[in-house]
Amino acid sequence: MTDKIDLHTHSTASDGTFAPSELARYAKKEGLAAAAITDHDTVDGVAEFMAECDKIGLEGVAGVEISAQHDKTMHIVGLYIDHENTRLNEKLAQLRGGREERNRKMLALLRENGMDITKDDIISQKDGATMANTGRAHIAAALVKKGYAETISGAFEKYLKRGRSCYVKRFTYSPEESIDMIHAAGGIAVLAHPILISDDYAALRPVISELKAVGLDGMECYYNNYTPEFRGVCFDLCAEFGLLPSGGSDFHGANKPDVKIGTVSTGFVPYSVLEGIKKRVGR
Ligand code: AMP
Ligand code: FE
Ligand code: FE
Ligand code: ZN
Numbered sequence: 001m002t003d004k005i006d007l008h009t010h011s012t013a014s015d016g017t018f019a020p021s022e023l024a025r026y027a028k029k030e031g032l033a034a035a036a037i038t039d040h041d042t043v044d045g046v047a048e049f050m051a052e053c054d055k056i057g058l059e060g061v062a063g064v065e066i067s068a069q070h071d072k073t074m075h076i077v078g079l080y081i082d083h084e085n086t087r088l089n090e091k092l093a094q095l096r097g098g099r100e101e102r103n104r105k106m107l108a109l110l111r112e113n114g115m116d117i118t119k120d121d122i123i124s125q126k127d128g129a130t131m132a133n134t135g136r137a138h139i140a141a142a143l144v145k146k147g148y149a150e151t152i153s154g155a156f157e158k159y160l161k162r163g164r165s166c167y168v169k170r171f172t173y174s175p176e177e178s179i180d181m182i183h184a185a186g187g188i189a190v191l192a193h194p195i196l197i198s199d200d201y202a203a204l205r206p207v208i209s210e211l212k213a214v215g216l217d218g219m220e221c222y223y224n225n226y227t228p229e230f231r232g233v234c235f236d237l238c239a240e241f242g243l244l245p246s247g248g249s250d251f252h253g254a255n256k257p258d259v260k261i262g263t264v265s266t267g268f269v270p271y272s273v274l275e276g277i278k279k280r281v282g283r
Helices: 022-030 046-058 086-114 119-123 136-145 150-160 175-184 201-213 227-241 271-281
Strands: 004-006 034-037 059-068 075-078 190-191 219-223 244-247
Touching: 004 271, 022 034, 022 046, 034 046, 046 059, 046 201, 059 086, 059 175, 075 175, 086 119, 086 175, 119 136, 136 150, 175 190, 175 201, 175 271, 190 244, 190 271, 201 227, 219 227, 244 271
Parallel strands: 004 034, 034 059, 190 219, 219 244
Antiparallel strands: 059 075, 075 190
């Protein structure tokens, strides 16, 4: 068994380009000992992913990545969730309703800005795509395909990121509600990529303190773009607030071509990280 794991990956259930079973097989092929599926605002890929993991002998972790209300980007990953939990599923359905509304508004804005882009351009990108299970990554890919941007990240820079002409806010729950729905489903709640909130200890500390007060269990100390210094900041905050270190690549397949499964900026996430998490969840 290798020592390498990845606790943050996406499938076609959200904005990754590998189907859940392909994701499991790819993780195995790349030599991972364990992997979590953590799609945005949906658990629709979990059953297929876990079944494939069982079949091929990969340790699978059922997960989700929930977008929470914040000025910056706040994503909370749930690990070891019961993906059939009613409360979790009801809340995730609300989030997807917000995606549907926002996708329509963003399409209208892009068209107002002179771009010929339709709903079909979005939902032709994966099997089973709807306006509720797609997002900005799919809009970006459509813009690239139609020649309005050179790369997916270029499309974000030009039109889609917060503050740009075609950005629209969508419905999200508060951090507390987001953490609660993960706990209701038996999972642990991990702050994803805190670097998107701030790379500075002094600025991050109060945010972590507030999240801890409403039940946060862990934070990602390993990610695809951390400096060694920022990784140190994360470990310090984990120690200070009694949080579990977690992490992963945030693999999205071709939607994030520079990100490799199982690979983080400092190398890889060791299996000992999962041991800490499993102890907490009693597995
Ligand atoms: P959404 O959840 O629909 O708002 O879309 C957010 C997703 O878009 C993120 O999870 C990433 O997958 C993707 N994304 C955000 N910013 C960028 C970027 N600069 N380059 C590539 N993908 C991005
Ligand atoms: Fe994404
Ligand atoms: Fe995220
Ligand atoms: Zn992610």
